Amino acid sequence: MGPSGSGKSTLMNIIGCLDAPSSGRYILRGEDISSYDDEGLAKVRNQQIGFVFQQFHLLPRLTAKKNVELPMVYAGISKKEREERAEQALSRVGLAERMDYLPNSLSGGQKQRVAIARSLVNEPSIILADEPTGALDTKTSETIMALLTELNQAGTTIALVTHEPEIADYTQRTIYVRDGQLMDRAHSERG
Ligand SMILES: Nc1ncnc2c1ncn2[C@@H]1O[C@H](COP(=O)(O)OP(=O)(O)OP(=O)(O)O)[C@@H](O)[C@H]1O
Ligand SMILES: [Mg+2]
Incomplete structure (x- = not known):
């Protein structure tokens, strides 16, 4: 959290x-x-990190399933395995019935679930979510x-940015950022 x-x-x-x-x-x-070069970093990014953004960042011309397959295309996984794993990931986020929909015909929450499925497919050690609920209603x-929370309990580390205390309450630890510096709650000006 932070301004x-x-x-x-x-x-x-x-x-x-x-x-x-x-x-x-x-x-x-x-x-x-x-010290890794661009290629080394791209590999780390593809294999270890999943991204979830406020504005979903889905490709509009691809179906939910094709969007979820993308990180596996970059990882060089065969078409058959990509399809299987995309279907699994979409089922895991409760979207088995919407796999062949284009992003435009999905609700905000459904789009974000597609994005979460996409972040999961390469089994990353960390999911980075920058204001993942910033464009969604409370429910x-x-x-x-x-x-x-369910993914976290299954073993994935999640780092999440939010402006909302109710969202921060879901996490195990809150870190504050102020003027480019990190601080724990105990050291923030709120005490
Ligand atoms: N590519 C860049 N080059 C130089 N400065 C940048 C760049 N991107 C962001 N900044 C600056 O770095 C600072 C931190 O920006 P950042 O986007 O990380 O803030 P933030 O905490 O995510 O803010 P918000 O809550 O508005 O999303 C700001 O002063 C911003 O203007
Ligand atoms: Mg930001």
Whole structure:
């Protein structure tokens, strides 16, 4: 959590290997990846990180299933296995019946569930969710948070950015970002 412009998305981009820190080291699963080149980072990103965004970032001309298959295309997985795993992931998020729909014919909550299925297919160690409920109503937000909680309980680490305390309450730990610095609740000005 933290004010607009404090650096939350920047932090997520660094954790997600979409951006490189200007100083310091980044240790992921015991490996210093600060020195990796673009190709090395792309591999880490594809294999270890799943992304979920406020605006879903689904490709409009692809069906839900094709959207979910994409990270596996980049990972070089065969068509048959891609289809199987996409179907599994969509069933897991409760969208087995909507696999062949285009994003435009899905509700916001359904789109976000497709995005979560897409984030899961390569079995990442971390899912990064930057304001995943920012474009959703309260009830839909609750179903998305219930789903993320379930995935977390099954063993996936989830780092989530939110402006809403009710959403932060779902997590085990809240970290504050202020002017580019991280701080635990105990050290924030709210005390
Ligand atoms: N590519 C960039 N180059 C230089 N500065 C940037 C870049 N992207 C963001 N910034 C700046 O870095 C700071 C942190 O931005 P960031 O997007 O991480 O904030 P945020 O905490 O995610 O804010 P919000 O809650 O509005 O999403 C801001 O001052 C922003 O203007
Ligand atoms: Mg942001």
